Amino acid sequence: MKKKSDRLPSEDRRKQLIEATLACLMQDGTSGLSSRKICAQAGVSLGLLNHHFANQVDLLAAAYETISVRYHQDLRARIASNKDNHSAPVETLVACAFDADLISPDQLRAWIVFWSQAIDSPVMRAMHDTINERFQTYLIEILSQSFPRLDADQLRALAIEYSALADGLWLDWSLNSKNQDARSWQAILEQWLARTLASA
Amino acid sequence: MKKKSDRLPSEDRRKQLIEATLACLMQDGTSGLSSRKICAQAGVSLGLLNHHFANQVDLLAAAYETISVRYHQDLRARIASNKDNHSAPVETLVACAFDADLISPDQLRAWIVFWSQAIDSPVMRAMHDTINERFQTYLIEILSQSFPRLDADQLRALAIEYSALADGLWLDWSLNSKNQDARSWQAILEQWLARTLASA
DNA sequence: TATACTATTGTACGATCGTTCAATAGTAAT
DNA sequence: ATTACTATTGAACGATCGTACAATAGTATA
CATH class of the missing domain: 1.10.10.60 (Homeodomain-like)
Incomplete structure (x- = not known):
């Protein structure tokens, strides 16, 4: 050997x-x-x-960016593949918000650590800003296709609303100790989308 | 002296x-x-x-409960006082979601630390469960008054949706480094309520 | 006043932390 | 084969961590 x-x-x-x-x-x-x-x-x-x-924060920021970019790319791929099936991007976005292939409670717990570090460290805060802005731009791109009558400001508000709701549901899901079955959280998100689409 | x-x-x-x-x-x-x-x-x-x-975790759990109970009580008081003005509880709930007297970015940053500790420590996780359940019961009580046609399961789902959205908006607000003015986040929450009330 | 109890202090212990750095091993260029 | 460079190791440093504990100070009871 x-x-x-x-x-x-x-x-x-x-x-x-x-x-x-x-x-x-x-x-x-x-x-x-x-x-x-x-x-x-x-x-x-x-x-x-x-x-x-150079130091631990640099590593942590790189890890934050990695997990974010990975999710972002996986999401793009999923939405692109579903587009062929004539499914609106926002439908796919919501449909796979709790998909085990894209996100898991474990990953979300890592995300919470990143958030808590963003409080302390300016480097992590800056990375958080970058990640948020990047994802918000993509969300607006997706939402605009299903909400053509909204202007730029309204789209931005809707993007913030969606990501806030998704983050909150993820948080509740990953810290919940009773039930790791994502179906009920998934259903909440879907009902939100149905309601929002209906009122647009 | x-x-x-x-x-x-x-x-x-x-x-x-x-x-x-x-x-x-x-x-x-x-x-x-x-x-x-x-x-x-x-x-x-x-x-x-x-x-x-006895140890640090006990202190931390007590602090988590304190900040939670304090917010809960302040919220109850605010809603009770506004009820005399014929304002629906859920309207008050949303109206003061970003009120400086009830919640601040600083407090929310403490909250994120509690969340991150709930990952590690069973004691903190248990406290998190207790706090969540307590607040969810109260939310259902409030929501039921404005959504009388929803059954228990639907109300519970709506309560989870609201608290998830509020948590997510709070998170975005408190970690946002550009703008600490809560108005835009407040507006998003209000639009969510208007949309949800309209579709019920 | 003597006794029992409790709040409070200060120190010390062992563990772990992030970071530094000299020494070594492997690789590529001359 | 020699040189230059870089990846890698392992030990060491100073700092901070949570906790334990003996000693002290204050208070209430007898």
Whole structure:
């Protein structure tokens, strides 16, 4: 057996550390936010983390961006594939809001940790702003196709309303200790959409 | 000048420590969650905390309950006083959702810390459940008066929808770094209510 | 006044934290 | 083969963490 080298190009190692960070946060929440635990999860020494990331906040911000971009891209792909079936983008958006392939209670618990860090750290706050703005732009793009009579300000308000509702339902879902079956939360979101479409 | 004794009855000291905890979380978020910082905020020695609270989680859970009960009671008082003006409870509920006397971005940032702790600690998770259930019961009571044609399940779904939307808007508001003026978030909530009332 | 009780203090312990850094191992260029 | 570079390691540092505990101060009871 030839022992392969453990060396990785910088970018690959960074990605691996980011994935390890997400895994730790999903497993243990705030207490998973530990450089040592993250390195252990990645099977890597402690010093390596500081070789690839200047400090812990940079790693955390990168992980925040990664999980956000991943969700964003998965969502785009899903909506694009459903568009062929003549389903309005906003219908697909709502339909897969609690889809296990796109989002899980574990991931949402990691998201809550990111939120709590956005309170403390300016870097995380800035990343939060970027992520929010990015997603809001996409939401407006989607909503405008089903709400053609709304102007820009109204669309923006509706986008904020949708993301707030989705975030709140996700929060309730992921912190709920009784029932992890997403159906009831899903139904609430669908009824919201039906009501909103009817009144537009 | 006679120096008064610093002694306090157990319950008073507990309340003081709870208030100090809330102050620390509102100021510094997660990093404010430190026994030493809390004691410093209360102007009290470190050992005293463990005399009045078995451990940090107990104090944190008590603080979570305090901020929740306080909001709940303030809300009840506001709704009761507006009822004399022939305003429906749900109208008042929505009208003061971003009232500075009832809620502030600072308090919401403390709330996010509680959420993040509910991931880790079973004690905090249990308190979260209790608080949620308590508030949901109250919401149903309020909503039933403006939505008399909904059955129990529909009312419960609507209560979850409202609290999710409010939580999400609060989150967006308190983490938003550009604009702390609550008016636009308030308007979104009001439009949601108008739409929902119209379709019921 | 003596006794029992409780609030309060200050210190100390062991653990964990993020970060630094010198030393080593692997890789690519000369 | 030598040089230059970079990934990787592991140990160390100072700080902070939650908790425990013995000692002290204040209060009420007898």
